[in-house]
Amino acid sequence: MAVRHRRQAPTQADIARAAGVSQGAVSAVIGGRSAEQRIPRETAQRIMDAARELGYVANTAARSLKGKRNRLLGVHTFESVFPISQRDFYHEFLIGIEEQAVAVGYDLVLFTSTEDPTGQRRVYRDGANRLNVADGSVLLGIGSNNSDLARLAADGYPFVHVGRRDVPDTEIAWVGADYSSATAELVGRLTTLGHRQVSYVGYAERYEASRDREAGYRSGCASNGITPGVAYLEQDDVTAQWLDRSLATGVTAFLVERQEVAMRIAEYSAARGLSIPDDLSIALIGASGGSSASRRWSTLGIPRNQMGREAVRLLVDMLTAPDVPREFQILLPCTAPDDSTIAAAPPRR
Amino acid sequence: MAVRHRRQAPTQADIARAAGVSQGAVSAVIGGRSAEQRIPRETAQRIMDAARELGYVANTAARSLKGKRNRLLGVHTFESVFPISQRDFYHEFLIGIEEQAVAVGYDLVLFTSTEDPTGQRRVYRDGANRLNVADGSVLLGIGSNNSDLARLAADGYPFVHVGRRDVPDTEIAWVGADYSSATAELVGRLTTLGHRQVSYVGYAERYEASRDREAGYRSGCASNGITPGVAYLEQDDVTAQWLDRSLATGVTAFLVERQEVAMRIAEYSAARGLSIPDDLSIALIGASGGSSASRRWSTLGIPRNQMGREAVRLLVDMLTAPDVPREFQILLPCTAPDDSTIAAAPPRR
DNA sequence: CTGTAGTGCTAATACGTAATAGCGAAGATT
DNA sequence: AATCTTCGCTATTACGTATTAGCACTACAG
Incomplete structure (x- = not known):
């Protein structure tokens, strides 16, 4: 036996013929509009029976063609x-x-x-x-x-x-x-924790989302009396020298958009005997890619x-x-x- | 400014109007039948341009109503x-x-x-x-x-x-x-490893897949000279008594369709001082649900x-x-x- | 100047459903 | 008796596409 395709499915017209009514009447009954169309129970029943008998199934294509919507x-x-x-x-x-x-x-x-x-x-x-x-x-x-x-x-x-x-x-x-508010609040929280220099390290490429985060960061700094420090870095821009310079200016917390960057910072700071989070706080505020994290990070949660x-x-x-x-x-x-x-x-x- | 939408998607008629031809000509060109319809290159080009201009895309409903495909x-x-x-x-x-x-x-x-x-x-x-x-x-x-x-x-x-x-x-x-061959081969492998009593523990509900595995198990037993032992168990059917009885008959390996059942077996056999796999081999041959496994199991891989x-x-x-x-x-x-x-x-x- | 062959299309129709307008008969009201 | 209502439907149309038949025109042969 072979798998067979293409058979003609019964239409409302077929049902109409079987029940001795017009196609419109069938449509009304099937569509549950028999009241408005004043189709009496008895006729409706006859139509329903015929539909069942023939195994009628509405043609979705025709329906959506008529209704101009496909769902x-x-x-x-x-x-x-x-x-x-x-x-x-x-x-x-x-x-x-x-x-x-x-x-x-x-x-x-x-x-x-x-x-x-x-x-x-x-x-x-x-x-x-x-x-x-x-x-x-x-x-x-x-x-x-x-x-x-x-x-x-x-x-x-x-x-x-x-x-x-x-x-x-x-x-x-x-x-x-709402990255902006969330980032601003995060700056507030870090301030409460005693941080006085919080650095923002963003994507080199600026998307809407990263601009929002930076804006939130800046407003958070402003309302907490902190001087903002912004850097746009790719992974390889994060060098030990850069970290040293940052730390020298008194930075104790980083808001980072890329996990890779966070990992670099962690690596270099470990080499300097700094432990996270005791000596240095880091928060991931960007979109974390997968679950390939080598460690847990404090991460801004996106309500995906x-x-x-x-x-x-x-x-x-x-x-x-x-x-x-x-x-x-x-x-x-x-x-x-x-x-x-x-x-x-x-x-x- | 408000978001504007719900402009009607352009139809072939719209294109026809724009290109100064009839709808049929548009259909012919779009459908790649301009040769049969003798639409000259120039006109066809005009039609294509208009279609592109208006962002035309065939209406799926109308297409399938005509018995055509929509990819x-x-x-x-x-x-x-x-x-x-x-x-x-x-x-x-x-x-x-x-x-x-x-x-x-x-x-x-x-x-x-x-x-x-x-x-x-x-x-x-x-x-x-x-x-x-x-x-x-x-x-x-x-x-x-x-x-x-x-x-x-x-x-x-x-x-x-x-x-x-x-x-x-x-x-x-x-x-x-091909669960059947795979299960049969697995029985062969266990035989080679010295197992003489391999038990099959299946779903209580028998699907095609589980029947295939049982069939493979039975044929594997047959070709390796092993006496089959089949049980259909739900998780709660797996009791210490049941395990004791099985072990008493000399079973040293279980082919299990559910991870939960395997876990039960592991639990009870651990209580008896038996270690897996040294004292008891267990293979999961059913569909493993998620990655919520508490341990790694030898599992039949489904080429999903x-x-x-x-x-x-x-x-x-x-x-x-x-x-x-x-x-x-x-x-x-x-x-x-x-x-x-x-x-x-x-x-x- | 008629007949024939092509050319470049258009007109018409079908697909199956939903919706709207309306028709003929029966009964009710004036 | 004439008009109005209500009932129980039917007829028709529209949706957008594909397809088939065929029309109007030109070019050329005879």
């Missing part, structure tokens, strides 16, 4: 990654997205086909916007392509970006994490799951009630770092 | 789980599926909407078959609903099940793991990633060349358990 939400990541890989930074977002999709009864389209030969993921490929297969989409990615976003917005395609994103001259919907959920909620709201005024930009609070690598400042010399 | 593959899991959760048994399958989808340029539809209020996942819900939005689907699940599968097959819907699945009177396409990939490959083959005769049932080899909890049999008393 499909797209998920698009700009980074060239398998979005569902758990090693991936995005995985936890995905879970939130999926949980909410289940809750609202939408299906998800994972846009995996949008990868071009160079591994780049673009929305517009061959001039076509594949996202259109979904009613709306959730977009993820640090390196989101601004021109893609602007064009999508100009096209009126409904989407929500996960992570704050500024596109000039365009207001786009996003759900972000919730961000995913909120993005879907906002998107579905936008789809179901397009004209209701609402907040298109949502900031969710981060969770504060724990005490792993944060402690009271050492006694001053 | 969309569905993924449906019968278990009520978030399929992308990494805690999930299915996650690794998903990754394989996604990798292959990327490779062949299809997008994936995660069917999350098919969950009914009781948490059950069914294909046919509310009298509609959501799967139809995808050209074909990959189905996952130990507890796959046979009537759903039979109906899908009867409807001629193209799908591939991940995991061997027997549906009476219907041949279903699937990609499975490859199964996912193969399922997609088979499905796409079925879609692109429906009438080519081919294997619809694919068995992939398992990887043998390592030596964590398997060792030579203790000297006989």
Whole structure:
């Protein structure tokens, strides 16, 4: 026996014929509108029986063609990654997205086909916007392509970006994490712990998120009477000399955006007989990649799951009630770092 | 400024208007049939330009209504789980599926909407078959609903099940793991290690996979001259008494389908001063749930990633060349358990 | 100047469903 | 008797695409 495909499924017209009514009547009964259409119980029953008899199943394509909606939400990541890989930074977002999709009864389209030969993921490929297969989409990615976003917005395609994103001259919907407040509060906490010099060490490349953190850092410094000290460093920029200089200026705490940088600092300070967190506090305030951590760090928690959920909620709201005024930009609070690598400042010399 | 959306996606009619031709001409050009329709290069170019300009993308609903494909593959899991959760048994399958989808340029539809209020996942819900939005689907699940599968097959819907699945009177396409050979080989290996009594402890509920393992066990016993000893146990059925009785009959190795059962055995045998694997060998031959293992076990490896990939490959083959005769049932080899909890049999008393 | 062959399209239709407008018959009201 | 309501539906249309039939025109042969 071979696996067979392609058989004609019964349609409402078939049922109508069997029950001796019109297709419209069948649609009304199946769609639960028999009251409005004044189909009496008896006829409705006859129709239902015929439908069951023939094994009728509504054709979703026809339904969505009529209703202009597919109940499909797209998920698009700009980074060239398998979005569902758990090693991936995005995985936890995905879970939130999926949980909410289940809750609202939408299906998800994972846009995996949008990868071009160079591994780049673009929305517009061959001039076509594949996202259109979904009613709306959730977009993820640090390196989101601004021109893609602007064009999508100009096209009126409904989407929500996960992570704050500024596109000039365009207001786009996003759900972000409130790095700014969280970082400011962290500076406050360190101050309370006696730190007087807190250094911020950021990505060399400045994304929205890192700018938010720096802004929070600066405002935290300001409101706590601390002089800010900002450096933008790649991993290899972190040298023993740099650390010595920092320590010489009295820095006792570092806010670091990259785990690699934190590891370097830990390494060099260990060589100098400094222990963490007793002599030096370090907090990770960037996005921690995977769980490949060689040690626990005090880390600013990104509410990834919730961000995913909120993005879907906002998107579905936008789809179901397009004209209701609402907040298109949502900031969710981060969770504060724990005490792993944060402690009271050492006694001053 | 407000976020504007819900502009109607452009249709072929819009393009036609822009290019000054008829909708049919647009369809012909977009569908690559401009030759047959005798659309000259110049006009075709004009149409393509307009399409690009407007960001046209074919409406999936209309396309499938016409019986055409959308380059969309569905993924449906019968278990009520978030399929992308990494805690999930299915996650690794998903990754394989996604990798292959990327490779062949299809997008994936995660069917999350098919969950009914009781948490059950069914294909046919509310009298509609959501799967139809995808050209074909990959189905996952130990507890796959046979009537759903039979109906899908009867409807001629193209799908591939991940995991061997027997549906009476219907041949279903699937990609499975060759538990049977692997278990038989494992019995052989244990025999070589000197074990003379190897016990099989299976799920109380018998799925295809567990039946395969038992069959392999029995054939392995037969070809190695061992008397089989089979038990179907839930976690709580594993008592100290049961273990004592087993050991009394001379059992020195257990093939266990559930990690929980293995843990019980380990616990009770430790209480009797038996160490694993020196006094007792244990191999896990079932599907290990997550990575919540309290210890490493010698485990039969399921080629999950490859199964996912193969399922997609088979499905796409079925879609692109429906009438080519081919294997619809694919068995992939398992990887043998390592030596964590398997060792030579203790000297006989 | 008619007939024929191509060229470049357009017009029309089908797919299955949902929604809206409305029709004929029966009964109720004036 | 004439009008109005209500009932129980049907007929029609729209959604966007693919496909088929065929029309209007030109070029050329005879």
